Amino acid sequence: MAALFDRERANTEAQMAAEQQERKKYSERVTQLEESLEEQKRLAKESKREVGRRRTLFDDEMAQLRQAHAREKRAWEEDLDRERNTVRALKDSMAQNSTAHLTMEATNSALRTEVQRLQDQLRESQQRTADVEAELIKQREAVVEIEGELREAESLRRKLHNEIQELRGNIRVFARMRPALQHQGNSLATVRFPNPKEARSIEILSAGESATGTATMRTFQFDFDHVFGPDATQRDVFDEVQHLMQSVLDGYNTCVFAYGQTGSGKTHTLEGSGLPTANYEASSVSEGAGLIPRAVQMLFATAEALKDKGWSYDFSGSMLEIYNETINDLLGKADPKSTTPVKHEIQHEKGRTTVSDAVVLPLSSPQQVFALLSRASARRSVAATLMNERSSRSHSVFTLRVRGSNSTTMESCDATLSLVDLAGSERLANSGSGDDPRRLKEAVSINKSLSSLADVIAALGQGKAAGHVPYRNSTLTWLLKNSLGGNSKTLMLTSLSPVAEHLGETVASLRFAKLVNGTIIGTAKKVRASE
Numbered sequence: 001m002a003a004l005f006d007r008e009r010a011n012t013e014a015q016m017a018a019e020q021q022e023r024k025k026y027s028e029r030v031t032q033l034e035e036s037l038e039e040q041k042r043l044a045k046e047s048k049r050e051v052g053r054r055r056t057l058f059d060d061e062m063a064q065l066r067q068a069h070a071r072e073k074r075a076w077e078e079d080l081d082r083e084r085n086t087v088r089a090l091k092d093s094m095a096q097n098s099t100a101h102l103t104m105e106a107t108n109s110a111l112r113t114e115v116q117r118l119q120d121q122l123r124e125s126q127q128r129t130a131d132v133e134a135e136l137i138k139q140r141e142a143v144v145e146i147e148g149e150l151r152e153a154e155s156l157r158r159k160l161h162n163e164i165q166e167l168r169g170n171i172r173v174f175a176r177m178r179p180a181l182q183h184q185g186n187s188l189a190t191v192r193f194p195n196p197k198e199a200r201s202i203e204i205l206s207a208g209e210s211a212t213g214t215a216t217m218r219t220f221q222f223d224f225d226h227v228f229g230p231d232a233t234q235r236d237v238f239d240e241v242q243h244l245m246q247s248v249l250d251g252y253n254t255c256v257f258a259y260g261q262t263g264s265g266k267t268h269t270l271e272g273s274g275l276p277t278a279n280y281e282a283s284s285v286s287e288g289a290g291l292i293p294r295a296v297q298m299l300f301a302t303a304e305a306l307k308d309k310g311w312s313y314d315f316s317g318s319m320l321e322i323y324n325e326t327i328n329d330l331l332g333k334a335d336p337k338s339t340t341p342v343k344h345e346i347q348h349e350k351g352r353t354t355v356s357d358a359v360v361l362p363l364s365s366p367q368q369v370f371a372l373l374s375r376a377s378a379r380r381s382v383a384a385t386l387m388n389e390r391s392s393r394s395h396s397v398f399t400l401r402v403r404g405s406n407s408t409t410m411e412s413c414d415a416t417l418s419l420v421d422l423a424g425s426e427r428l429a430n431s432g433s434g435d436d437p438r439r440l441k442e443a444v445s446i447n448k449s450l451s452s453l454a455d456v457i458a459a460l461g462q463g464k465a466a467g468h469v470p471y472r473n474s475t476l477t478w479l480l481k482n483s484l485g486g487n488s489k490t491l492m493l494t495s496l497s498p499v500a501e502h503l504g505e506t507v508a509s510l511r512f513a514k515l516v517n518g519t520i521i522g523t524a525k526k527v528r529a530s531e
């Protein structure tokens with residue numbers, strides 16, 4: 001038992017030792033584990049710290065990264081916004097461009113259509129032009145033919161026109177009675193104009209006494225180429241005269257006399273109320289304008305129109321006054337007050353009349369002619385103040401020389417138009433000269449020249465039978481030698497006063513006019529430039 005016990009005890013002690021051993025090992029193990037746990041804790045702490053540090057670092061880095069990322073993001077966003085804006089702008093622009101493109105395409109297509117249309121039109125036009133050109137060539141040929149015919153017709157017209165003039169007689173006589181002037185208030189003569197449509201007759205009724213002493217009424221009737229009553233206008237007179245202007249351009253010397261007593265209307269008929277001023281337009285003259293401005297306007301206008309038919313004309317003019325048988329140049333430089341006036345000689349050579357030292361001005365427009373007439377008129381009025389109404393006591397002669405040549409037909413002509421305002425025709429007893437020797441001399445000179453004019457016309461009327469034509473008997477007839485006679489066309493415009501008191505002078509003027517009208521002057525001859 002004891003042994004058992006001892007063994008048991010030994011076993012138990014062995015067991016206890018083993019258990020102790022085990023406990024020790026366990027304790028060591030526990031210590032070890034505790035140390036290890038401590039270590040683990042420390043390590044865990046360290047690790048935690050490290051983790052914390054690393055987390056902090058990581059957080060910092062993350063924060064930085066986030067900031068950087070945020071910055072970048074912002075930058076990207078800004079870039080993105082910009083890009084978006086750019087893209088939007090581009091889209092807008094593209095939209096616009098595409099609209100513009102569409103518009104342009106539409107325009108382009110419209111333009112293409114237009115170009116096509118124009119090309120078609122051009123082709124048509126070219127075709128038409130070709131047709132027109134062909135037609136033009138035909139027309140040109142026709143025009144050349146017509147021009148030739150026209151030239152022939154123009155030459156024929158000239159010939160016929162002048163033949164008609166010849167048939168009518170180269171001296172024609174018109175009578176014009178002026179209206180009563182308001183301010184005069186004189187009693188008027190009894191005058192009748194029978195057959196006013198024909199306008200060729202005038203009748204003057206004059207109270208008288210028969211041999212037995214009974215009161216009678218005498219009627220004087222006169223027939224002329226035309227009679228103008230007091231209502232006739234300046235235009236009416238010119239209408240009857242203008243064919244003579246055509247004759248001047250055709251190369252015929254033409255002379256128009258205004259004859260009549262002082263105050264009967266000679267200057268009114270020739271010049272009219274005031275010459276056109278510098279503002280005058282070549283296409284018109286005033287209603288009051290007389291024969292000279294109208295003739296000048298017509299001559300220049302007709303010369304211009306004849307350019308188409310190959311004619312080219314040169315005009316030149318002079319203005320002379322014959323006072324007491326002496327010639328004064330109204331365009332000359334000499335002082336009109338001078339006591340030693342320039343002496344002018346009249347020369348006739350080859351059908352042309354020239355006056356020595358007289359100014360002849362080249363005239364290229366109607367305005368220049370009017371300037372010439374105003375100059376002459378101013379000069380005449382200076383003389384008039386010196387010589388008391390000298391204008392009605394002198395003859396004024398305006399001469400327009402017209403030279404023409406036709407480069408196509410080689411025709412040429414050279415003629416003068418003389419427009420003569422004669423001195424008052426009243427008889428010596430009525431001239432108011434009385435005992436005034438100056439007035440007497442004037443009246444004698446006027447009488448001489450007017451009776452010489454009648455003699456010349458009468459001698460011309462008698463043709464060769466008269467033998468000698470007394471041109472030299474007065475300065476007037478000598479100056480107008482080539483404008484009278486067979487080589488010219490002459491028109492006498494007899495001015496008449498309607499006043500009863502002037503009846504005697506009116507009848508005398510009409511008798512003189514009748515004498516002239518009864519004269520048949522030989523055939524007018526065209527003057528060629530070379531003659």
Ligand SMILES: Nc1ncnc2c1ncn2[C@@H]1O[C@H](COP(=O)(O)OP(=O)(O)OP(=O)(O)O)[C@@H](O)[C@H]1O
Pocket residue numbers: 177178179181260261262263264265266267268269391392393422423424495
């Ligand atoms: N047909 C007419 N109509 C209106 N007035 C006229 C007419 N004829 C002449 N007269 C006027 O009569 C007056 C005299 O005319 P004008 O001076 O023309 O006469 P004249 O014969 O030339 O005279 P002179 O011999 O003195 O030069 C002027 O006042 C003029 O205006």
